[in-house]
Amino acid sequence: MRVHHLNCGSLRLLGTPLVCHVLLIETDADGLVLVDTGFGLADIANPARLGPARWLIRPALVEAETARRQVGALGFAASDVRHVVLTHFDLDHAGGLADFPEAAVHLTAAEARGAVHAPSLQERQRYRSAQWAHGPRLVEHPADGEPWNGFTAREILPGVALVPLPGHTRGHAAVAVDNGRLLHAGDAFFHRGTLDGSASPWQVRLNERGVAFDAALVRDNHARLAELHQLGTSSVFCAHDPVQFARLSGSADPA
Template identity: 40%
Template sequence: MEVSVLNCGTMRPRGARFLVPRMSASPCLCLLIEEADRLILVDSGLGTMDMEDPTGRLGFSNVLLNAERDPGLTALRQLRGRGLHPEQVTDIICTHLDRDHAGGLPDFPDARVHVLRPEHDHALDPPSRRERERYRRCHFAHGPRWEVHEGTSGEDWFGFNCIRNIEGLPSEVVLVPLPGHTLGHCGVAVRYGQGWLFHCGDSYYARAELAVGQKAPAGVRAFRSVAHLDRSCALRQLERIKGLLAAHGSEVATIASHDQAEYVKRFGRAP
């Protein structure tokens, strides 16, 4: 089994280079898992149709988020560029269903889409205006093949409740509920080699947030208050991730969807 990091969309929020320099160019980091003759994605980033009409499909917020119109960044195009076929994507595991994570779902209509129950229910029937803006109906209009996961399996992953041994997924893939950013937000841990890669979704935005005993940059703190549905809950998850790295940093590496530093580390340049 091979695991790769893809950037499936870049947002360049207007004014961020002055207010939140660490988020001036925000990638959408996804995972590609290659197992035998099939492919699994963790998040799907922005999709082909989003690139054609970003404001129409991503909503009013895109006036500020300013998604870059580059079809070459879509998971669909990147897979083809690697000589892989979109039909090989059997499963997509979504950390959550915000526009910049679920936008690529229509490009893979036959894939099973794994989400936690609260995320599925809030995305398909948003109870608040705020959630109606973040979840885009156009991303689900094709009728995804939902695999909705209830609760946890009662098992433990480094002290986190988790969902293991999911039917149809490799045993090396573990879902870890991390509510806060959204109510059904989750992390996805993948065992490869001698360790784990833990995709934390939007649990943090900049590597600086993981520094023990230090405050996150002011701009990032301000952005949290806007982005997190339940800020206090999200911050509790962040503290748990810090604790995980303090205790098991030699076994677990983390990645977050929009971390510029992670992008530079992986690709050797700024997004």
């Protein structure tokens, strides 16, 4: 197993630079696996499909940053990506789905219900259904699983597990890679200060509260993820912290 750390969407939230941290996993038996997709080629061709949120997060929308182009730059074809594992369906995580139409898309059943099958009024306003209008093959996973470091984890591919962390969205999940050596926490938190107690930018804190589906669950996730970070058994990182991304990226990270 070999893990590449990709930035698939540079953002500027009220003047604060952020990234869209995506994982590309080379597996022995299951081809390539993406964890999230960032923005896609269709988002760049038609930014209006991102809705009004684009004026807040101000994505750079650079074609070379898309997962499709970065996969190609590494010498792979789009068809080599056989699986996409989504932390959740927000526009800066699911925009590249259409660039990998043959891939199975794994997510929690709760997230699929909130975004696709039976969204509430709030969720219909939040999600951008144009990003999955091509009809991807969804593989929906229940929230149960095996106990893991104070969480519940369900292995969905060899060495890759969904860790349900609802709060940011109805069915948000983290993704544990290489048997938990890496934990991509998605948007369960937004800044490394959640883990180490350092100060977080006010813009990030304001946005995190404003978009939370359940703020109480978000706070509970923060506490549990900070405890996991202190254990030191997993490298815990979120989707948008540029410092965490810089620490983990730069070259392939061999397991």
